[in-house]
Amino acid sequence: MTAATPTTAEPGAPPSRRELNKAATRQAITDAALGLLRANGPGNFTAEDIAEAAGISRRTFFNYFSSTDAALASITHAFLDNAIQQLRLRPADEPVLDSAQAALMALADPKAIAPLAELFTLTQQSPLMSHTELEAWDHCRAQVFAITRERVGGRRGGQDDLYIHALAGSVISCGKAALEVWFSRRGPDLSPASLAELRQLLIDAMALLGAGFNASPSDSRSS
Secondary structure, three states, rough: OOOOOOOOOOOOOOOOOHHHHHHHHHHHHHHHHHHHHHHHHHOOOOHHHHHHHHOOHHHHHHHOOOHHHHHHHHHHHHHHHHHHHHHOOOOOOOOOHHHHHHHHHOOOOOOHHHHHHHHHOOOOOOOOOHHHHHHHHHHHHHHHHHHHHHHHHOOOHHHHHHHHHHHHHHHHHHHHHHHOOOOOOOOOOOHHHHHHHHHHHHHHHHHHHHOOOOOHHHHHHOO
């Protein structure tokens, strides 16, 4: 994982002032990076530019992120980590794909997906972002893998590893496919209706995977 991982409090405990300040600084950096990406395009600004826009020092920037790309990739991390958090709240005996679909449905506000969608639209033609984006998705795949392993346990005998690896990889591939289909339809449109469509495509992709791709998209939505 390229981006720095914020310190979290114990479950159920309110965050400390220090943790709140760190979260605010981290958010200021990512907001500044996204603003510069909008204005200048990929590769046309530096860590110093981001630090200046965020009102922090260059040293503080590098306390949080290793590069400009890592700061931008943290936007993908934030959405995926939120989805993973929702996934972990699902019942342990629920099928993983049902949990993944329910986790995405729990992100009811289309605005929650807006930063991910905007970053995707702004970096489509940029090989500069491809490596860090892949790392963000791979980080999510590793978490899906861990959740699946916890749930499956030894129930599938010697097929455990193949099942878990294939399932985790398929979940991430379907998420990427939903983004690509959305962008092919909507382009840079970030209206509420467009974001709602992206959210639905993510849910439908999980449903198709759960149906083994044997059902039509309309069948998977109605199941």
